Structure formats: structure tokens, C-alpha cells
Amino acid sequence: MSEYVVELKNAVKRFPGVLALNQMHLAVKPGEILGLIGENGAGKSTLIKVLTGVHQPDEGEIYVNGEKKVFRNPNDSAAAGIACVYQELNIEKLLSITDNIFINKWIKGPGGLLDYNAMHAKAKEVMASLGQDVDPTKAAGTFGMGVQQMIEIAKAVLIDAKMIIMDEPTSSLGEKEVEQLMRTCRDLKSRGIGIVFVSHKLEELFELCDRVTVIRDGQYIDTRDISGWDNDSLITAMVGRSLDNQFPKEFGVKSAQPMLKVSGLMEAGVLNNVSFEAYGGQILGFAGLVGAGRTETMRAIFGADPIDGGSIEIKGQAMQIRSPRQAINAGIAFLTEDRKGQGLVLAESIRNNLILANLKGFANGPFLNTKKIEEEGQKNISSLRIKTPSIDEIVGQLSGGNQQKVVIGKWVNTESDIFIFDEPTRGIDVGAKVEVYNVMNSLVKAGKCVIMVSSEMPEILGMSDRVIVMRGGEVMADVDRDSKHFNQESLMKAAWGGKLDD
């Protein structure tokens, strides 16, 4: 019997032009939570897919309880007791919780028909053991992300998984849901299940993990007990260099007049009387819990969703914005939080994505100006440091950080005055984050107005000149960088509905 429940040794995996994994190791003990961390493109996804049988390694071995295994497909991996909760959940939203949990492992009655009574009872029991008191007959899509994630975990529990991989499980969860998830992880650990916890958030690793493994550029770097790591050593191991400053904040000159003035924005059931001002030469941060109405506010300003009331002034001029086209004409750029679903045409080239928001600016009359597109595109690639073999590379082939840079390039090319960044660094690695911050810095230094919606408190505090806190579709606080409330405790208090004194 081995010390480890699952052990991966000397794994090598090659993709066209890329060595995705090079002599990779990973070992998980039963009843431990192993943190796995690395920059985007470090090989985490490939590593997970090798363990779950989606990819077959070109070299190397996998041992489960000391026994050598070969996973030809995901079924082999599941049969060996390895389960994975992917970042993008595999939930059939229209089907009930029970149907989701029992997909492909249905309980059948004597007549060969499905025994729903037994399945519902079992589903309720499993969900309850994960701290979720829910009605399993209800459609999975009617529940929030936290519960949907628990459904995925329930699937793993049901197949008696020995090891569960969680790929950035907290990225789409609110604060409370994260707490519940952590409780569940500790509970699973106490049942002897090994957990691989992939996260970009260092504080989560310190709170939860027993050991942390760092990988970089497809290579294994180090594994230590959590007590052997601190913030700096983790980041150094991850990026291979120490990042002096995670938030390279630079200051612009605040404009005399507000660039954007929003008054009494109403959207029934979503936004209630949202008013604020944003100035040129500043970054205005929007903090709040998931579902506080920050994205909805931005979508309303951008004309992506219809509003029920309120007015918008741009540079002192009242504007009626009813469509994204009008918003762009008024000088607003909007980087959506959902990069793949709303920001990019994944099947198209970098070249075509970069011009999408300003086709007129790249055309003479109805005809595309291919020369200008080529020149500006190359300029975007070098100034934003988009890592790509060519401007004609299909965007879907790029890593998350580089995809985000393409979205930024698309909006920089509109020459807007107001840039709304919604979760601009979600799911991208530390190095790329700094590059995104630098773009924001150069925008504010050019006198542009930047609005940044972020759920990362350190990012809000590190980069904002002013912060607006929202909760339940309302503005709770407006805090200047010089204010005594410009700290995590005060902002969190406001986000949870507390009042800040003057």
C-alpha cells in the first residue's frame, strides 16, 4: 500500500508546437487537501485532463493506491475513483438535481424502469451530507452556482471517489458559498478522500490546504507543507521571478468635470436608484459581493439591457443610450466579465476580433482597410504583448490571459473615453494581471476614465482611486483612496450591508 492515493510520475504530454507537461509529478495522500497552483498556461488543465483520462500522457505512469493504471478514457479514470469538478460545470440545468446526480448511474427498479423514489431519497441524503438541504426534484438550473457545484461534488461522492479534483471552484462563488465549499472540503477530507484544490487565490490555499504543489511552464517546481510557504515564496515559485509589486498603481490627473454621471438608474428587481460619478484620469473601483448588481449597472449604462428609469450624462451632456452601438458612439468601451461568451468570437482570428468594435474606423466606406488593420493589429500585439505565432491565429487557441488582451485591444481600438472593465483579471495568471493593470495605468495617464468591477478586494484596493460598494442593486458607499475607510474591513462591511460613518 502506497502512501499516496493517486500518484502521477514523470508525465510528458505534447501538443502541436507545445510541450504541455514535462516530467510532471503530482501525489495526493488520502484525507488531505493538496493545493495546486501555477500561472495560466503552466499546464494545470492538461495535468487535470491526464488524471481524468481525457488526455493520455505520452510518457509517465499513474498509480492509484500503489497500483499502476492506464486511463484510456474518462470512464477508466472514474472507475479508478478519480472525479473532477470542472470550472465550467457539467450541469443539465433543465433536469432535476436527482437526474443530474444519477446521470449514467441510474437506479432501476425490478421492471427495469427507473426507480425515482430510491434516487430522490439517495440524492437528498447525499446533498444533505454536503450541507445542502434542497428538494432534489427541482431543476438544477433553479439553484445558484454554489448548489450546482455541490451537485457535481455529489456525483463524485456517489461513485465513491478516492480523489476529487476541484478546478478553480471558488471563481464563480459568493463569499458565503465559498465558506460552505470549504466546510464541505474539510468534511470530505475527514472521510479520507484526497482533494486537489486548484486556485488562483493564495489566501484560500493558506486557509484550506495541507500541502501545496507549484507548477510552471509544464514542469513540476515544488511541493511543501503549507507552513513551508508564504505569499512571496509561492509567487516566486509560480512566476520564476519575484514580483516586486502585484499592483503597479500609477496616478493620472483627475478631470475637473465628471466624465460619466449616472443618476437614479432603475431596473425593476435588479437596480434601485443607482447614482455615481466617474472622473477622467482615475480608476473607479466597483466592489461588492457576487450578485450585488455591479455587472447589471454596467450593462445598463452600456445599453446592453433595457432600463426602467434614470439618466446618464457623458461629459456634462445628457445621453439616451438604448443599444451598445449608441454607447460606443458616446465613447464607452465595455469589457464583459464573460470573455468567451460575450467578448470574443472564438472561431475567428485575432485580426478580426481586434477590429470588431470599430469596423467603421477600419474601413473606407463599406470596404475594409486591410493595410490599417494589419498595422494596428501588429501594434496591438506588440504593445499588449499578446503571445501568438501570428495575427491570423484563431482566438480560441490562445490562453486565457492572451484572450483577455485581445478583448482589451478590441476596445482600445475604439478610442473611447470611458473604459468599463468587468472582472478584467478573472482566470488569468499573475504575470498577465500586471500587464492588464499597466494598460489601465496608461489609460488613466492619458486622461481616460476607467471603471473596474472586481470581486478581488486586494485588486480593488491596489488599483482604484475611488471605490463604490454595491449591495442588492444599490450603492452602499463611495470611498476615496484618501479616506480612512479605504481598507478591506470597511469595504466588506459596506458590501455586507453595514453603514460607514463619516
Added chain:
Amino acid sequence: MTKSKKSSNLMSYAGTFGALLILCVILAFASPNFLKFSNFMSILKQTPFTAMLASGMLFCLITAGIDLSVGANATFCACLAGMMIQKEITSNSVVLILVALAAGTLIGFINGTLLTRLHLPHPFVSTLGMKNVLWGASLVVTGSQMVSFSGHDGVMALGAKDIGGFPISFIVVIVIYIIMHVLLTRTTLGRSIYCAGGNMEATRLSGINSANVLTFCYTLSGFMAALAGVVSIGRSGICNGVNAIQPYDTDAIACCIIGGASFNGGKGTMIGTMLGALIITTLRNGFTLLSITSAVQNMVLGLVIIGAVLLDVTRERMEAKARRLAAK
């Protein structure tokens, strides 16, 4: 980099072009009449009708949609012209052609509006419904009678006349294809069409009015169907409402798919579609030369569509595999 991309684009037509050549070689052996000059001209005369329907269909397919009403639309527009002659409303060729074109364009616009402004879930619904409406309407306007256009040479000119044996309609179709090629590859509207097919929401949030882009595609498809209807009048000298349920739509879809378009949108070119149209017409021509019944023709064409899609997905999988192996 741009150069290698262009040459690989041309290479991607090599397979389709090769298929056309192989088809011609087989037919040349199978039928002594195939290689005759008059037969080639007859193929070029038959191609425009299908090629016109396919051009509109391609625009819809690129946006990840479909227009199942093109065949019925063409028949209806021809019947509308026939009705005006039958009821002696007018015999002015210009008026007849303009009414037909206007009607087809309007029908396309309605298809687009149903989809984009009235939010029907998928163009399958609106255009399939429209196909049936137009089938019935074609029979109603002509009183279920076949109408002859003999004596109305002006209306028939487009589909019947030729220059030195070379059909005018084919010249027209080539010009239209060149214009559409430029539209798709060199204009902002063309980029918008491909991008709307690739990701509708991202396109909308980039400030492009994707509803208008889609409406344009269906309106264009309606216009091209009407033009095809006018060509059909010249080719056959008649209009007949029962033709509305002929598998013209399937032929048009086959042209696009053989030419590299995808039901998932975002893909397809005019050059490929033209090759597809030539293959379909040559196939139909060969069937006629070999006296194969239309029932069998339909079966074979159905299989050709399935085969073309199968070939396309298989090719993509093989390429992905080749890339993987090349990396080793």
C-alpha cells in the same frame, strides 16, 4: 503568414475541385453525350438557378441560420408573374420582373424580421412555415394551373438567352458571386456576418446591430430566390405552383455544405459554393443523361449531403490528429 494562409485556403478548394473533375471523368465514360459542347452549355444553363438559391442560403448558413423557404419563394415569385399574365394585369416584362423581385425580397425581409424582431427561436421555424405558406400561395395565385410564358420573351430573356451559346444567366451569376465574394471578404458588413455567426452576443456587445445583419442576410436570400424564380421562367417557359415543394432548398444547402459551409455558422465561401453548385448540377445532368428517375436522384442527393458533411468532419478530425502527431 498571410501568404501561407491564402495558399492553404486555395488548397482547401482542391478537394472540392477534384471531386468535380472525378465526377466529370466518370460521367464522360458512362455517357457518350456528356462531353459534347452542347451538354456543357446545358450544365451552365442549369447551374444559375441552384447557384442563386445557394448564394442566399450561404449567407444564412454563415450566420448559423438556414433558409428553408428559398425553393418555394422562387416558385412563388415565378407564379406571381404568371398570375399577372394569366389575369392579363400586365404583360410589361420590366413590371413583371420587378414585381417578382420585390415580392421575393419582401418575403425574405419577413423571414428575417420574424427571427430578429419577433424573436422566433430559430430560422428553421420561420422559414419552414414560410415554405408551406408560399407553396399554398403559389397554387392559389395561379388557380393551381400551369401558366405558359410563351410570347413574353422579355421575362424569359434572363433564363433563356445566350451569347454565342454561353447562357446570360451564368454570366449574371458569376458577376453576382464576385460581388458577394467582395462583400463577404472585404467589407465591414461581411466581417459582421461572419462574426454574428461565430458569437452573436459578443458581436452585439461590440456595437454591431446583429439583428440588422441577420435581417439583411434573409432579405438577400429572398431577393436571390426571386431572381432564381425569374431564371426558372426563362429556362422552362412555364411556372407551376406544385414545384414549390421540389427539393430545391436541399440542393442549395448541399451546394454550400459541399463548398465548405457549416451548419454551426461562421464558415463558407462563395468560391466553394460555386464549386458545390457545379457539382450538384453536373450530378443532376449526369442522372438525366443516364435516364435515372428523379426518385433515385433525390435519394442520391440526400446521400451526397450526408457524405459531404461526413467528409468535412472527418477531414477536420484528421487534421487535428495530424497536428498532434506533427508535434511529437
